[in-house]
Amino acid sequence: MAEYKWPDADKRTFIGKRISRIDGPQKVSGRAKYSFDINRPGMLFGKIVRSPYAHAKVKGIDTSAAERMPGVKALHVVSDVGTEIFWAGASVVAVAAVDEPTAEDAMRAIKVEYEVLPHLVIDTDVNNAGEYAKPANENKSGDPDKGFSEAEVTMEGNYGLPVITHCCLEPHGSVMEWDDNNVLAHLSTQAVSGSVAQIARPLEIPATNVRVQQDHIGGGFGSKFGPDEWDITAARLSKKAGGKPVKMFNERDAELMVAGARPSAYAHVKVGLKKDGTITAWESQSWATGGQGGGSSPPLPYIFNIPNQRKQHTALTNHIGSARAWRAPAHPQGCAITMTALEDAAAAIGMDPYDFFMKNIELTGQRANIYADELKIAADLIEWKKNWHARGDRTAGPIKRGLGLSIHTWAGGGHASDCDLTIQPDGSIELKMGTQDLGTGTRTALNIIVADTLGLPMNAVKITIGDSRFPASGGSGGSTTIGGISASSRRASLDALDQIFAKAAPSLDAKPEELEAVGGAIRVKGNPSKSLSWAQACSKLAATPITVRGKNPGPGKLTDQGVGGAQMADVSVDIETGIVRINKIVAVQDCGLIIDLKTAESQVYGALIMGVCWALYEEKIMDAKTGRMLNPNMEFYRLAGIADIGELVVHMMTGKGYDERGVIGLGEPPAVSPGAVISNAVANAIGVRVPYLPLTPDRVLAALEKKGGNNARI
Amino acid sequence: MQDDDNVKDKGSGLSRRTFLKASGISLSVPLVMGYRVIKVSGAEVKLYGPGKVPLTLSINGKSYNAQVEPRVTLLEALRNELDLTGAKRVCDRGTCGACTMIVDGKAVYSCSTLAIEAQGKSITTVEGLMQGDNLHPVQQAFIDNDAQQCGFCTPGFVVACKAFLDKNPNPTAEQIKKGLGGNTCRCGTYMGVRAAVAQAAQKGGRRNG
Numbered sequence: 001m002a003e004y005k006w007p008d009a010d011k012r013t014f015i016g017k018r019i020s021r022i023d024g025p026q027k028v029s030g031r032a033k034y035s036f037d038i039n040r041p042g043m044l045f046g047k048i049v050r051s052p053y054a055h056a057k058v059k060g061i062d063t064s065a066a067e068r069m070p071g072v073k074a075l076h077v078v079s080d081v082g083t084e085i086f087w088a089g090a091s092v093v094a095v096a097a098v099d100e101p102t103a104e105d106a107m108r109a110i111k112v113e114y115e116v117l118p119h120l121v122i123d124t125d126v127n128n129a130g131e132y133a134k135p136a137n138e139n140k141s142g143d144p145d146k147g148f149s150e151a152e153v154t155m156e157g158n159y160g161l162p163v164i165t166h167c168c169l170e171p172h173g174s175v176m177e178w179d180d181n182n183v184l185a186h187l188s189t190q191a192v193s194g195s196v197a198q199i200a201r202p203l204e205i206p207a208t209n210v211r212v213q214q215d216h217i218g219g220g221f222g223s224k225f226g227p228d229e230w231d232i233t234a235a236r237l238s239k240k241a242g243g244k245p246v247k248m249f250n251e252r253d254a255e256l257m258v259a260g261a262r263p264s265a266y267a268h269v270k271v272g273l274k275k276d277g278t279i280t281a282w283e284s285q286s287w288a289t290g291g292q293g294g295g296s297s298p299p300l301p302y303i304f305n306i307p308n309q310r311k312q313h314t315a316l317t318n319h320i321g322s323a324r325a326w327r328a329p330a331h332p333q334g335c336a337i338t339m340t341a342l343e344d345a346a347a348a349i350g351m352d353p354y355d356f357f358m359k360n361i362e363l364t365g366q367r368a369n370i371y372a373d374e375l376k377i378a379a380d381l382i383e384w385k386k387n388w389h390a391r392g393d394r395t396a397g398p399i400k401r402g403l404g405l406s407i408h409t410w411a412g413g414g415h416a417s418d419c420d421l422t423i424q425p426d427g428s429i430e431l432k433m434g435t436q437d438l439g440t441g442t443r444t445a446l447n448i449i450v451a452d453t454l455g456l457p458m459n460a461v462k463i464t465i466g467d468s469r470f471p472a473s474g475g476s477g478g479s480t481t482i483g484g485i486s487a488s489s490r491r492a493s494l495d496a497l498d499q500i501f502a503k504a505a506p507s508l509d510a511k512p513e514e515l516e517a518v519g520g521a522i523r524v525k526g527n528p529s530k531s532l533s534w535a536q537a538c539s540k541l542a543a544t545p546i547t548v549r550g551k552n553p554g555p556g557k558l559t560d561q562g563v564g565g566a567q568m569a570d571v572s573v574d575i576e577t578g579i580v581r582i583n584k585i586v587a588v589q590d591c592g593l594i595i596d597l598k599t600a601e602s603q604v605y606g607a608l609i610m611g612v613c614w615a616l617y618e619e620k621i622m623d624a625k626t627g628r629m630l631n632p633n634m635e636f637y638r639l640a641g642i643a644d645i646g647e648l649v650v651h652m653m654t655g656k657g658y659d660e661r662g663v664i665g666l667g668e669p670p671a672v673s674p675g676a677v678i679s680n681a682v683a684n685a686i687g688v689r690v691p692y693l694p695l696t697p698d699r700v701l702a703a704l705e706k707k708g709g710n711n712a713r714i
Numbered sequence: 715m716q717d718d719d720n721v722k723d724k725g726s727g728l729s730r731r732t733f734l735k736a737s738g739i740s741l742s743v744p745l746v747m748g749y750r751v752i753k754v755s756g757a758e759v760k761l762y763g764p765g766k767v768p769l770t771l772s773i774n775g776k777s778y779n780a781q782v783e784p785r786v787t788l789l790e791a792l793r794n795e796l797d798l799t800g801a802k803r804v805c806d807r808g809t810c811g812a813c814t815m816i817v818d819g820k821a822v823y824s825c826s827t828l829a830i831e832a833q834g835k836s837i838t839t840v841e842g843l844m845q846g847d848n849l850h851p852v853q854q855a856f857i858d859n860d861a862q863q864c865g866f867c868t869p870g871f872v873v874a875c876k877a878f879l880d881k882n883p884n885p886t887a888e889q890i891k892k893g894l895g896g897n898t899c900r901c902g903t904y905m906g907v908r909a910a911v912a913q914a915a916q917k918g919g920r921r922n923g
Contacts, residue, residue, distance in 0.1 A: 020857050020858060020860065021860065025849060025853075028840075028853040028854075028857060028862065028865075028868055028872050029841070029843070029849065030799070030840035030869040031800070031841075034799075036803075037793070039793075100786075101785060169804045169812060169864070169899075169900050171804075216865060217864060218802070218864050218865070218866030219864045219900050221900075252804065252806050252807075439865060440863070599860060602903065605903070606902030607902065608902065609899075610900070610902050633805065633809070634805035634809040634810050635807070639898050639900065640902075640904075642890070642891055642897070642907060642908065643891035643895055645904055
């Protein structure tokens with residue numbers, strides 16, 4: 001029996017090294033096929049007529065003109081007469097035609113009548129939301145009245161961040177093919193294995209008749225966990241068109257309107273503290289929205305378990321496209337509100353927030369030492385003690401510079417994951433798994449683990465993923481993929497190696513447990529001269545390949561959960577224009593044993609850049625009167641460009657104390673803090689808090705005009 | 715839908731239809747199947763459509779034929795008619811650069827270029843950057859510096875970087891930031907892209923002209 005653990009540091013060939021992603025050549029050459037790139041023989045193009053109203057009832061639908069158009073092959077009514085519509089952009093009628101221009105013409109020929117109903121799309125005013133506001137009960141811990149009475153200083157402020165949208169570059173959608181009783185789905189999804197049942201159920205066919213394929217996905221970030229209504233609609237159109245494949249992907253405006261919303265969060269916060277920095281109490285009234293389901297309730301206060309709390313949260317339902325998971329759901333909101341309020345609290349007593357965080361670090365619980373270590377390293381990297389100044393840059397001129405900090409956490413862990421590892425008698429190796437590579441480097445991690453375990457070069461192993469016919473592996477969410485897939489592939493590799501050892505042992509005149517796989521050979525430990533090449537050893541399988549099923553969960557401690565990180569930002573603000581520029585952001589992050597340092601660092605860089613986007617630019621701007629999104633495009637739904645991100649520094653906590661924890665997910669934690677660190681740095685630079693993200697020039701100027709801008713209107 | 719012909723020309727105060735009448739347009743016999751040549755104020759103008767017209771494009775040194783409506787963009791013609799899917803449709807209105815191609819030596823947004831307008835021009839797409847099995851230095855630099863995650867913006871970025879280096883063989887860090895501002899990445903690979911462009915510049919990003 002193999003011992004299920006990770007190799008010691010001195011025995012790792014690829015694990016933890018900087019390895020280039022194995023699908024890099026496919027991606028840089030344009031040969032990587034995304035679901036959006038799939039072209040099938042006889043394929044039709046699907047388009048959707050969408051509601052222009054945020055809240056309405058469908059009164060009439062006339063598709064007769066579209067039906068008569070040459071080239072139109074199928075129509076499907078998604079929201080029939082009488083159906084209530086809850087957001088602008090909701091699907092009403094779908095059409096499939098021989099090409100995109102014909103499908104567009106058909107859309108325009110379809111007439112829909114609506115009875116327009118009252119709507120709410122603005123979420124900043126909870127007091128005037130009426131029936132849409134659903135307050136929860138007050139949540140109390142300790143004795144908040146006593147905590148505030150003991151406080152020498154009480155800081156009060158408003159904080160918040162709006163709904164933002166995922167804006168995946170590959171829009172949501174699929175190529176659906178429903179022929180006879182089988183559905184072939186080329187879906188853009190974060191859950192290849194998990195989408196099968198979600199397609200079968202609404203189509204009322206056995207799940208065994210559904211196959212999901214996806215080689216590459218152009219972004220998900222939490223918004224692509226299964227087929228959407230329009231994917232199911234594409235399948236129905238395919239059936240109506242006699243089984244012809246139908247390509248149905250959102251246009252960019254629809255993608256931003258209906259296919260992704262990170263809930264907003266707003267809060268009025270009170271922090272009680274003593275002049276020495278001791279925090280005595282927390283109070284918050286918060287609200288959040290994310291469409292009909294309301295928003296998630298952010299964890300407040302975030303990480304710091306402040307004694308004596310009083311909290312009340314209100315879920316606000318409104319008429320925008322539904323909320324979807326976004327990288328570390330609820331954490332960025334909880335973090336942005338808490339860490340900015342605590343920074344304001346430190347400013348209220350004239351304390352350096354670094355010292356303030358360190359003074360209260362025990363409130364972070366069992367990971368306090370790690371946070372402290374990470375804050376120290378981050379402070380060195382950004383030269384905190386040299387560059388920090390009390391709130392408000394007093395130097396002359398309009399450009400003010402400031403520093404901000406934050407900490408964050410996330411669970412990670414490893415999801416359920418199965419894989420099949422096949423070793424052929426000629427020595428060739430293939431690992432099959434029904435997982436997906438979101439660009440996080442899943443393929444590469446699998447390749448590293450199998451090659452490292454079998455003592456072979458990377459290119460000796462074939463990794464095949466992205467097909468629901470392979471052993472099922474979990475959806476890529478919650479930063480659970482790397483833990484799940486690395487554990488199951490390690491177990492499969494160790495078990496397969498056991499079988500090879502057993503076959504090779506007689507020829508080497510040794511016992512199987514005396515063998516090791518190193519440098520392309522199976523050899524006797526301590527006697528490298530007694531060895532077989534990998535190919536010679538595999539030839540002992542005679543004619544029959546072996547296939548080993550790897551599983552997670554399983555024996556041995558290969559994964560863990562719970563990570564932390566510290567970030568610090570250095571920004572410059574032009575107080576005449578209100579423009580914020582990032583000078584530098586430092587991220588210090590732990591994630592247990594790192595499989596591929598190169599792609600791990602990329603995850604953190606990417607999280608910081610995504611954070612710059614939502615700290616400075618991103619907002620789903622809704623029009624109160626029409627109920628429509630005003631910026632459903634990429635000119636006015638701005639993302640950071642290559643010049644907007646300053647200098648980014650990533651420091652991964654690795655080695656002793658981290659490696660032995662096993663593999664822990666990384667995609668989400670570093671995406672939590674950027675809003676807080678940038679907001680804190682801006683407050684430090686200009687001397688007042690800009691209460692609401694994104695920190696657009698108008699908000700910065702408004703806060704400056706108000707002075708003490710904490711209560712400035714949005 | 716507004717009738718396009720009735721849209722007022724704001725500059726002249728004439729509707730387009732009136733303008734066409736007033737300027738004495740003469741229709742000549744079609745020279746090539748697919749478009750007619752009309753004279754507008756003495757200048758010859760090609761008039762395509764409204765139905766499908768034959769299209770000939772020179773892409774990566776090869777000639778391709780298709781039948782498309784005149785309103786079809788260069789990007790859609792390649793993706794939907796020719797199965798050249800390296801360039802991506804993302805913003806579809808000239809903002810994000812995922813569709814970048816090189817047309818007659820210049821980086822263009824192919825989502826904002828009509829296919830019929832690209833006829834007779836030399837088009838280079840991401841598929842045309844490799845020489846046999848060998849990656850272009852820009853492509854290799856993207857891999858070495860992990861300038862990609864999901865990879866959906868990558869083909870457009872690679873092509874934009876090649877075009878940029880063709881014009882700026884030895885760019886400064888500031889020129890890189892400015893010159894590649896027309897491409898958007900959602901995963902956040904800009905640090906890798908900066909390093910990749912610097913590496914490719916050193917190793918001769920100008921290969922392949």
